[in-house]
Amino acid sequence: MPYIPHTKEDVTAMLASIGANSIEDLFDEIPPDLKNGKLKEVPSGLNEMEISRLMSERAETDGHYLSFIGAGAYEHHIPAAVWQITTRGEFYSSYTPYQAEASQGTLQLLYEYQTMMASLTGMDVSNASMYDGASALAEAVLMAVRSHKSSRRVLMPSTIHPVYRKVVSTIVKNQNIEIIEIPYCTECGHILLESLAPFVGQDIAALVIPQPNFFGVLEQVDALTDWAHTNNALAIGVVNPLALAMLTPPGEWGSKGADIAVGEGQPLGIPLSSGGPYFGFMACKQKLVRQMPGRIIGRTTDLNGKPGFVLTLQAREQHIRRSKATSNICTNQGLMVTAATIYMALVGPEGLRRIAEKSHANTMILLEQLEAIKGVKRTFSGSMFYEAAITLPMPVENVLQKLKVQKILGGLDLKEYYPELGQTILVCATETKIPADLVKFTECLNHVLSE
Amino acid sequence: MLIFEHSRPGRYNYSQSPAAEKRTKNIPQNLLRKKPPILPEVSEMDAVRHYTRLSQKNFSIDTEFYPLGSCTMKYNPRVCNSLAMLPQFLSRHPLAPEDTGQGYLACMYELQEILKDVTGMKSVSLTPMAGAQGELIGVAMIRAYHESRGDHARTEIIIPDAAHGTNPATAVMCGYKVVEISTDKEGDVDMDALRAAVGPQTAGLMLTNPSTLGVFEKNIVEMSRLVHEAGGLLYYDGANLNAILGKVKPGDMGFDVIHMNLHKTFSTPHGGGGPGSAPVGVADRLLPFIPVPVVTMDKGIYRWVTEKEIPQSIGRFSAHMGNSGVLLRAYIYSRLLGAEGMHRVAEFATLNANYLMKELSKAGFEIAYPNRRASHEFIVTLKDLKEKTGVTAMDVAKRLIDKGFHAPTTYFPLLVPECLLIEPAETESKETLDSFVLSMKEILEEAYTDPEMLKTAPHTTSLQRLDDVKAARELDLTWKQ
Numbered sequence: 045m046p047y048i049p050h051t052k053e054d055v056t057a058m059l060a061s062i063g064a065n066s067i068e069d070l071f072d073e074i075p076p077d078l079k080n081g082k083l084k085e086v087p088s089g090l091n092e093m094e095i096s097r098l099m100s101e102r103a104e105t106d107g108h109y110l111s112f113i114g115a116g117a118y119e120h121h122i123p124a125a126v127w128q129i130t131t132r133g134e135f136y137s138s139y140t141p142y143q144a145e146a147s148q149g150t151l152q153l154l155y156e157y158q159t160m161m162a163s164l165t166g167m168d169v170s171n172a173s174m175y176d177g178a179s180a181l182a183e184a185v186l187m188a189v190r191s192h193k194s195s196r197r198v199l200m201p202s203t204i205h206p207v208y209r210k211v212v213s214t215i216v217k218n219q220n221i222e223i224i225e226i227p228y229c230t231e232c233g234h235i236l237l238e239s240l241a242p243f244v245g246q247d248i249a250a251l252v253i254p255q256p257n258f259f260g261v262l263e264q265v266d267a268l269t270d271w272a273h274t275n276n277a278l279a280i281g282v283v284n285p286l287a288l289a290m291l292t293p294p295g296e297w298g299s300k301g302a303d304i305a306v307g308e309g310q311p312l313g314i315p316l317s318s319g320g321p322y323f324g325f326m327a328c329k330q331k332l333v334r335q336m337p338g339r340i341i342g343r344t345t346d347l348n349g350k351p352g353f354v355l356t357l358q359a360r361e362q363h364i365r366r367s368k369a370t371s372n373i374c375t376n377q378g379l380m381v382t383a384a385t386i387y388m389a390l391v392g393p394e395g396l397r398r399i400a401e402k403s404h405a406n407t408m409i410l411l412e413q414l415e416a417i418k419g420v421k422r423t424f425s426g427s428m429f430y431e432a433a434i435t436l437p438m439p440v441e442n443v444l445q446k447l448k449v450q451k452i453l454g455g456l457d458l459k460e461y462y463p464e465l466g467q468t469i470l471v472c473a474t475e476t477k478i479p480a481d482l483v484k485f486t487e488c489l490n491h492v493l494s495e
Numbered sequence: 496m497l498i499f500e501h502s503r504p505g506r507y508n509y510s511q512s513p514a515a516e517k518r519t520k521n522i523p524q525n526l527l528r529k530k531p532p533i534l535p536e537v538s539e540m541d542a543v544r545h546y547t548r549l550s551q552k553n554f555s556i557d558t559e560f561y562p563l564g565s566c567t568m569k570y571n572p573r574v575c576n577s578l579a580m581l582p583q584f585l586s587r588h589p590l591a592p593e594d595t596g597q598g599y600l601a602c603m604y605e606l607q608e609i610l611k612d613v614t615g616m617k618s619v620s621l622t623p624m625a626g627a628q629g630e631l632i633g634v635a636m637i638r639a640y641h642e643s644r645g646d647h648a649r650t651e652i653i654i655p656d657a658a659h660g661t662n663p664a665t666a667v668m669c670g671y672k673v674v675e676i677s678t679d680k681e682g683d684v685d686m687d688a689l690r691a692a693v694g695p696q697t698a699g700l701m702l703t704n705p706s707t708l709g710v711f712e713k714n715i716v717e718m719s720r721l722v723h724e725a726g727g728l729l730y731y732d733g734a735n736l737n738a739i740l741g742k743v744k745p746g747d748m749g750f751d752v753i754h755m756n757l758h759k760t761f762s763t764p765h766g767g768g769g770p771g772s773a774p775v776g777v778a779d780r781l782l783p784f785i786p787v788p789v790v791t792m793d794k795g796i797y798r799w800v801t802e803k804e805i806p807q808s809i810g811r812f813s814a815h816m817g818n819s820g821v822l823l824r825a826y827i828y829s830r831l832l833g834a835e836g837m838h839r840v841a842e843f844a845t846l847n848a849n850y851l852m853k854e855l856s857k858a859g860f861e862i863a864y865p866n867r868r869a870s871h872e873f874i875v876t877l878k879d880l881k882e883k884t885g886v887t888a889m890d891v892a893k894r895l896i897d898k899g900f901h902a903p904t905t906y907f908p909l910l911v912p913e914c915l916l917i918e919p920a921e922t923e924s925k926e927t928l929d930s931f932v933l934s935m936k937e938i939l940e941e942a943y944t945d946p947e948m949l950k951t952a953p954h955t956t957s958l959q960r961l962d963d964v965k966a967a968r969e970l971d972l973t974w975k976q
Contacts, residue, residue: 046836047570047762048843049924058850058925061857067842070849073711073868074743081742081838085612089833092574099827102598103583109595113588116814123511125543127580133557134550137571140768142563142904144963145956146896149553150767153546156498159973163533169972172768175624178814207814214786214810215631218638218670262526290519292528308814315580318599319589319815320624321770333970339768343974344966347951347959356966362627362664363907367673372664374627375758379766382546389498389542393531395512405518427521448592456590475513 046089110481111453112410114431114472115258116177116205117319118311120286120399121476122383123390126313130383140339140375144354145346150378151353154341157385164288164388165281165305166295167327172339173376177308178211180324181252181282183337183371184306185212187328188250188278189221190370191335195249195277201226201235203257204282206461230464233261233424233433240271250278253302255294256287259470260407260431261424269298278303285325286311287429289396290404295329304328313387314380323377323384334360337371402475403430406482410473413486417493423468431472433458433465437493440467446492452485498535498545499974506536533976552957553767554901560927562851564872564904564916565659565707567737567759569844572828575762579823589815593798600797603819604790606826607774613837614733614753615746616776620785622817626734629754629773630665630701635809636752636777636784637699637728638669643783643807649698649727655684657708657908659734662701671698678910682708682864689721697727704731704748705738705870707908707916708863709848719749728752728780733773736760737920738845738871741838751778760840761825772821783807788816843921844871847928851919854932859939863911872918874911875903881913886942886949888913893960894941894952898934 050058055067064070071079090098111119130136134149141147141154154172161170174180185198200209200223213223224243229236234257251272255265265281272279279302281294294302310322328336334357342356362369391399407430414420419437436443440457447454455469462468473482519527537545554561561568587596607619623629634652641649652666653674663673676688684702693700700722705711712718722729731745733755740760745753757763757772777785787808788799799816802808832840848869855875856862863874877888892902892915904916919928941948951959 045839045843046832047572047922048839049922050843050846054925055846058846062846062849062853064849067846070842070845070868071742073713074739075713075716078716078743078747080747081739081744081841083612083741083834083837086609086829086834086837089836090830092831095574095827095830096578098830099578099581099602102601103581105598106583106587106596108583108586109591111588111591113590115590117589119586119588121512123508123539125539129543129546129550131576131580132547132550134553134555135767136576136764137556137568138553138767139561139563139566139568139765143554143892143896143902144961145893145953145958146554146559146901147552147767148956148958149549149551152497152552153549153767155972155974159497159499160532160534162973175628175770176813176815179624179628179812205814207811210811211813214635214812215668218635219668220670262522266525288528289532290528291522292526293532296529315585315820316588317585318587318591318596318819319817320813321772321818321820322814323770333972340972342966343971344962344969346961350958352958352961354961354963354966356963356970356972359967362660364660365664366660367663367667369660369664369667372627372631372661372668373625374659374661375625375769375771377766377770378768379764380770382767386542386546389535389537389545390508390539391511391534392507392536393534394507394536396534397531398512398515401518402513402516404522405516408518408521427523427526429522444592448595453588453591453595 109451109453112455112471112473112485113453115456115470116308117316119316119474119476120311122313122315125390126383126386129386130379135382136379141355148352151341153382153385155343155353157381158341160388161325162327164285164293165327166293166301167305168330169333170325170327171336172341173381174324174326174338175377176322176324178208180306180326181208182212182215184280184304184326185216187304187335187337188280191332192249192278195247196220197222197224197248199224199226199243199248199251201228201252201254203228203235203259204252204254205258232426233259234263234426237267237271244275248275248277250280252280252282254282255291256284256429259424259433260428261426262429265297269302273300281305283307284311285309286400290400303332309384312384314383321377321380323380335370337373339376399475406473406477407432410471410482413482414489417490419493430474431470433468433470436467438467440469443492447488450488452488454489497974498537501537501541501545502535504536506538508539559899559901560923560931561901562903562917562919563901564918565734567918567920569762569920570922571762571764572831575824575827578827579820584823597797600790602823602826604792604797606822607790609829610774610776613740614776615744616753617778618782618785619774619776620789621774621822622786622812623754623773623775624813624818625769625771626754626756626773627661627665628812629775630661631668632775632786632812633730633752633754634665634669636781639784639809640728640781641698648695651696652698653692653700656910657706658701658703659707662732682710682867683712683714684718686714689718693721693725693727695726697725699728699730701730701732703734705735709870709873710864710867711870715748735870738841740841742841746778752781757821757825762828763821763824770818770821772818784809786810786812840921847919847921847923848872851917851928855935858932858936863914872916875915875917876911877913880942884942884946886946888915890949890952891938894938894949895934896953897955900931900934
């Protein structure tokens, strides 16, 4: 029987010990009318050879494309050691480290992760991760509202990932929190301080600040952070962790630094994998640590005074506080964080910076090449990190379709999210692209546009 | 030793990242980082050794029996991992067009169909990324249902006192007041308490069945009737679905919405605390509110269904489509088992639990609900032992680690004093269960002869018992240079 080790003799002996005649007897407390569990739509079982064949065929139909799509999930090289170690059974098949003495591996790794993330974001503390970037932002909004004594209003620029904005509104809408959208400058592609003018002096819990924003454009984070603090609001940074190897971390924005930093951890060694599992990260200033949701690991000592690690500040959490917990969150994304920690250890500060700079350089080269095509122009004047919006001289859908035939995924059509942008695509070229890839994309696009 | 303590300035792995390329002239100076982050500077071999050694400090299913109650720590077949990590699956971008992901979408569609059958529900959304998020989504749908009917008087969610802490925490996140109801002495929900609690203010009832006390709620049909007659809906917390897989469908018990923990019942890895995955299934009444995206098929072509086609959908909860790689593993597992294998899961999980309960009882342990059948788990209470010897459930749990077993769940459910919640799962053999019983017997003897041995356990791990109080008082959450 698949994954069931019992022999006939075992079953007989076990039933005899229990004093039951059959396994079915063990279900005799279930009302007979309810026992209609027979599965009708589930096919019969496959063996390992058969399932391997099926899955390989399915994987093959998904084919290989040269992809220039970013928009929140990025193709980066993942060193071989990352997933070989992450999928060791001791990491892969353990659970939440409730029994600290039997989980020091996971606990120490998470403490190292917290240290790395706090440093990367310039914050004092980090939790042990959230589900993904979008839900991490929702939790940051809830956290800001909890910390702010009077206001339940949060300012949300429209340069935040559009799906993140949807997720935030879905998660917080039943808690009487008002999310106010701030428009962006259609010329420069980022938020202008003027757009915040109507809210000066009003009671606002937090201002959310992306860096880089969804268009890949860099925001004026110093001015925005100072604006938030001047107006007695918290500043929540939404950042790409890889970009932070190059860009000023949220903890150093403006004169006091942002209060909370969240984002999508996927660029740190997590495969694209059709959207998950990824992990969200959350870091904050020390004064907010007791408002932070999720698992937090602390260093302590054992009976002999030797240093070790435990889950701490559990009094915030649902399994202790129940209805008064900071969040209902229970698991984190442990295995993804394991991969990210090993990734950061392998590439180190120098490697991370080089990857960020190479990705930035590739996107800039691609942008220059594309702009040389007649009718193609950059959409925004603001400085960019490793993503760029470009406006095409014809409807985007058709162009992307034709590029796909050439095995190129030429970026994301922005029409669905930003109808006002019309014929615009968002393109991204990370460090994984070689000059020939950029040339191929440029030539194919040129060809499609001149047809 | 921490990875940072292996670090040496200037040590760098040339194979792991591209050649240096300074091209930051487009970026204003004030936006550029001044000081590099504190990340380790170690060789590849240092990193590999360090994290391999750390892994060896963990107990895991692959190395130890892990009878953690309510967590269903069953064997995670290796092939589920290797096939979910085929390069084409890993490299696919979530926003890539649907026609470049037909293989992946076919798996997701079929998984939805399998889970519909397993739960007896009308539709399934795969988007929730963990059990607690499945709960949040389920209760948000209940709220959307009442609001769509203009029924704004329903402000309460009823939850038994034995429930997981996520249940009340979730209800509050959805803007509800929690009404806790008690448990009777046989471990069932107290029906009088339920009758007193339901009314026009009831939005719904959240229930785990079999419950976290390890018993099947015998009155489930009556409970369902009471809540529905009062106009409320029934939420099924699928934490213990493993116990009834292929035996009873939650839909037949009258539940309107369910989440199922794939990291439990469908054997996806627990990963040191995630990623989980918790698809939600809905009955007729909640169909219009299901979260997006879901996968559909028209004439052999698979595609996403979004808000446009489900205008009343409660919306999106993740940036893309939940933990898709976990869903792939669950799909592979379900195809390996097939219908016949799934029927056996509940049978052997239940056989193992009842056998272990009986053997521990024979060994002198007090069973919390001795007159009941165990579902796939059961509770031992050490209240009496503590009174006689001073030895606590925590001491026994720690001593089990010395014997080479991960501890059961301790001090949950909160209503049974000094409890161990024990769930052996169907993948364990009789020999493993027998050796666990033997160790428990030894520990019971030690409790009388050498209690200090238990109070100071574990002794065989690299560290002895850790000071939780100090950790919370003298917060040390990051390493400092």
